[in-house]
Amino acid sequence: MAAKRRDTPSKGDQREQAILDAAETLLEREHTEPMTVESIAKGAGLSRGSLYFYFGSKQEVLAALVARTVARLQMDEQSTDLDSPVRDVVRKAVENTARAWREHGTVMRAAVDFSAEVPEIARLWHGTIANNTEAMARVLVAAGLSDEDGPAGAAAIANALCWMTERNFYHASAQPSGLDRMTETMVEIWCRVLPGA
Template sequence: MGRRSDAPRKGDLREQALLDAAEALLEHTSLEELTVEAIAKGAGISRGSLYFYFGNKHEVLAALVERTMRTIRAEADSTAQDATSPPVDVMERAVHRVEQVWREHGTVMRAAVDYSALHPVIGSAWNDTVDVFARTMSQVLKRAGIPEEKGPGGAAALARALCWMTERNFYRAACSPEDDLARATATTVDIWRRVMES
């Protein structure tokens, strides 16, 4: 009987290398200027090998966005599982974690917003992730005393509006030439807190 290995397969490592290369290139190259040649070169493979994994640079970006969205959905899962901490503390940790993802993957996050209307797969991944977080945060709002009612004042509606506000606040901060993410976090936390404590 052969030994089973949990080590990543060579193909998986190459795919991750392509995504890493694309993310690094997006730091200083727009998607329009990004080429499959540059991505392949950055990953240390041939252009032909890239096509074994992705059909074009848009598929690379879609996979890169999906990889980053998994990080945010994992945070939503972690937030949903914390039913013992005070709701305001849960909210603050969630917002700070979102800030961290923007710091680590801001290039991908900005690209996801910029191209979500042009590329349905990217738009769907982005919208679905915000919706997942909104559902999680509606539970946090309910624990804070916001009623579970239909209409604009219910926990679900408020969570959805606040999550999209958070997304836009971080996006604008990440596009700023100054490092405004910390300020965006402080303002976002304050708004969430005021809603939860009202």
């Protein structure tokens, strides 16, 4: 007899998501209320002891929150549809990244800030940049850039541009309308490396 598939999240899953939601809310007001295990638990409607059933520390909560957020940033074959005009693919990729920064900038800035002291956050963040670099390198090769393994190759250029995009969106996301203008600037920079630009 096949196991019955569960369509709704378990209570444990819901509590874990509540903990992550509470941590994200606390990050948004970190300047007025420091985030502690106690404040995260309280925000999730749990006792401190109950939180430890799911996460061993504040750093583990932050790493899980970053993992949930960067899952939305990972580019796949669909997000780099090479049947579309390359400029459209580039624009869509930059706009999707900007949307993630707009919706979860606090978490993403925390990922950058905490990656030096929390190895799991560094692994998640750098892994996401590496994934997106690989996806965008395929786009640049499809546009006609060299696939050579060197500083002028598509992989090296995509890597530099992905990190440039990350750094610029990091700063722009802290300002109310900063992302709109920066999105257009980053689209322009990405498109200028395309052959014939």
